Amino acid sequence: xxxxxxxxxxxxxxxxxxxxxxxxxxxxxxxxxxxxxxxxxxxxxxxxxxxxxxxxxxxxxxxxxxxxxxxxxxxxxxxxxxxxxxxxxxxxxxxxxxxxxxxxxxxxxxxxxxxxxxxxxxxxxxxxxxxxxxxxxxxxxxxxxxxxxxxxxxxxxxxxxxxxxxxxxxxxxxxxxxxxxxxxxxxxxxxxxxxxxxxxxxxxxxxxxxxxxxxxxxxxxxxxxxxxxxxxxxxxxxxxxxxxxxxxxxxxxxxxxxxxxxxxxxxxxxxxxxxxxxxxxxxxxxxxxxxxxxxxxxxxxxxxxxxxxxxxxxxxxxxxxxxxxxxxxxxxxxxxxxxxxxxxxxxxxxxxxxxxxxxxxxxxxxxxxxxxxxxxxxxxxxxxxxxxxxxxxxxxxxxxxxxxxxxxxxxxxxxxxxxxxxx
Amino acid sequence: xxxxxxxxxxxxxxxxxxxxxxxxxxxxxxxxxxxxxxxxxxxxxxxxxxxxxxxxxxxxxxxxxxxxxxxxxxxxxxxxxxxxxxxxxxxxxxxxxxxxxxxxxxxxxxxxxxxxxxxxxxxxxxxxxxxxxxxxxxxxxxxxxxxxxxxxxxxxxxxxxxxxxxxxxxxxxxxxxxxxxxxxxxxxxxxxxxxxxxxxxxxxxxxxxxxxxxxxxxxxxxxxxxxxxxxxxxxxxxxxxxxxxxxxxxxxxxxxxxxxxxxxxxxxxxxxxxxxxxxxxxxxxxxxxxxxx
Numbered sequence: 062x063x064x065x066x067x068x069x070x071x072x073x074x075x076x077x078x079x080x081x082x083x084x085x086x087x088x089x090x091x092x093x094x095x096x097x098x099x100x101x102x103x104x105x106x107x108x109x110x111x112x113x114x115x116x117x118x119x120x121x122x123x124x125x126x127x128x129x130x131x132x133x134x135x136x137x138x139x140x141x142x143x144x145x146x147x148x149x150x151x152x153x154x155x156x157x158x159x160x161x162x163x164x165x166x167x168x169x170x171x172x173x174x175x176x177x178x179x180x181x182x183x184x185x186x187x188x189x190x191x192x193x194x195x196x197x198x199x200x201x202x203x204x205x206x207x208x209x210x211x212x213x214x215x216x217x218x219x220x221x222x223x224x225x226x227x228x229x230x231x232x233x234x235x236x237x238x239x240x241x242x243x244x245x246x247x248x249x250x251x252x253x254x255x256x257x258x259x260x261x262x263x264x265x266x267x268x269x270x271x272x273x274x275x276x277x278x279x280x281x282x283x284x285x286x287x288x289x290x291x292x293x294x295x296x297x298x299x300x301x302x303x304x305x306x307x308x309x310x311x312x313x314x315x316x317x318x319x320x321x322x323x324x325x326x327x328x329x330x331x332x333x334x335x336x337x338x339x340x341x342x343x344x345x346x347x348x349x350x351x352x353x354x355x356x357x358x359x360x361x362x363x364x365x366x367x368x369x370x371x372x373x374x375x376x377x378x379x380x381x382x383x384x385x386x387x388x389x390x391x392x393x394x395x396x397x398x399x400x401x402x403x404x405x406x407x408x409x410x411x412x413x414x415x416x417x418x419x420x421x422x423x424x425x426x427x428x429x430x431x432x433x434x435x436x437x438x439x440x441x442x443x444x445x446x447x448x449x450x451x452x453x454x455x456x457x458x459x460x461x462x463x464x465x466x467x468x469x470x471x472x473x474x475x476x477x478x479x480x481x482x483x484x
Numbered sequence: 485x486x487x488x489x490x491x492x493x494x495x496x497x498x499x500x501x502x503x504x505x506x507x508x509x510x511x512x513x514x515x516x517x518x519x520x521x522x523x524x525x526x527x528x529x530x531x532x533x534x535x536x537x538x539x540x541x542x543x544x545x546x547x548x549x550x551x552x553x554x555x556x557x558x559x560x561x562x563x564x565x566x567x568x569x570x571x572x573x574x575x576x577x578x579x580x581x582x583x584x585x586x587x588x589x590x591x592x593x594x595x596x597x598x599x600x601x602x603x604x605x606x607x608x609x610x611x612x613x614x615x616x617x618x619x620x621x622x623x624x625x626x627x628x629x630x631x632x633x634x635x636x637x638x639x640x641x642x643x644x645x646x647x648x649x650x651x652x653x654x655x656x657x658x659x660x661x662x663x664x665x666x667x668x669x670x671x672x673x674x675x676x677x678x679x680x681x682x683x684x685x686x687x688x689x690x691x692x693x694x695x696x697x698x699x700x701x702x703x704x705x706x707x708x709x710x711x712x713x714x715x716x717x718x719x720x721x722x723x724x725x726x727x728x729x730x731x732x733x734x735x736x737x738x739x740x741x742x743x744x745x746x747x748x749x750x751x752x753x754x755x756x757x758x759x760x761x762x763x764x765x766x767x768x769x770x771x772x773x774x775x776x777x
Binding site: 134135138159302303306307308309316319445451454455458 | 723725
């Protein structure tokens, strides 16, 4: 009996040691967080460095995969179908296109910690369904950069927040810069509809208008046609036409970095890379110009989403809880030098010039128009985003008139969406 | 009653063709069947897939952009095809000539671009032909000329793609031609020489006719590859300026993967496949498959 008792005790002790250490190992076992990004991150990439910091703090590892923005539409459905999904995705549109495939993160993170505007723009599903299948990460806004050296050469002062340029002043100054400012192009603009659409909104135009619970197509309104006609003239006069005509893969940001552009319409996401990379010219940020109906800026940004069928979904949520603490988000923002999407957290640059620029960037947020919000809520982009781009390209290249480009596109959008045409 | 030997022979036959049959079925037959099925639906690549009969085909025959893209594709193919055949043939002749030294090095140098991915070819060509910072425009400007608008002039943009395509494929077709040239019996040339045939006469009356099957193969492969040009276009012009270099494969890709009209894209693909097959058939008939009549 004594032998049995000793044997049982020994078994118990051994068992305790084995199972206790086993459970400890389970609790501490590092896991790999599979993260999907839309472009190859640089060494200064704010999100990647924040992820690395989390991994180092928690002992977990990162498995970063890059699927370019253009390929995500084809790759993500295949990944979802094969249940071979990343745990965390930094995306601008996947959660909007495939809302059911992403977990409702409002159950894990309090949505009230985010700036309401960031939620409205990035978390499409929250206003209508109170579901947050994506959380704001990088909150961006369109803005205008300028080449200080070129401005100095022609004796031009940059506009101020209180006294912005009109479109007429912008065009005249861009011409002046091209003629006498030592730059090849007076002005350049990313080949993105969001940049062009600012001109449309500032001139009182819109893509659609609200009609009860539905919409009507207004993209071919007279003021929109006039705006596109003016934009074509700008391209023929002082812009690198090939960018908008679509015959090149060049990025106008490179033209600006090389000092070949006087005024460059882009967005806040470029600020950090310009700050670290541009050494050969002096540059700055200026408020965006004002059209006949007022100013316009377009908010956007990417968010972080967790696929419902991700293998390490809980780990991704753990990261998000860590990321959205004030301290960690502040560190991220300091790296990103962007706008904050978290209430009570702001970027406070030590560099005086950066602080001045940041004030101008922040002032752009108030310029977001109601028309833009209505257009966004229609989700028209889900229908014919590329057709719109093609229409613009053909108009800028002179293959078709601006009126034909917009009339044809309006007809297509109307047919696909079943929204009536207003014009 | 089959003998044991005959049965073994049949089993061996199936074992030999099985790898090819499986690959052909998985990568060609199955997608083809799926594509036929999708073309009768409004499949969006995700969850919507309703049978809509011949609606996609009805829409397709009225789609002016489809005809424009197809027309551009034929124009590009007709423009590029002569270079695809003649340039490798001449290089192959040169690199088979007894008068040329370091033939192996020459062949290797010409062949290297064939090993590059379309992406690398695109980057290299952009480096050369970029309107802003390209090497060619730099040379033109340095020589006092006016830089060319490679990205804005539709003809120049088409030329750049054609140049890139030729540069990347010349080595491959050169190797095929070298094989053909080496298979021409030497005694034919000896006889021609004894008969006093000049170099040009020998080329046109012996080399060209004897290379007919090879030339047919190169022509057929080049035609199909030109009609299917995609990656280079994406890497160099992205279909622009305007839509002037948007060929039929870009058009299909855009409908399917960007606009998520998989059903419609499948209908276009099927029609285009039939058109391409007909082109190949007529090429075969016209040249008698490269055989002497």
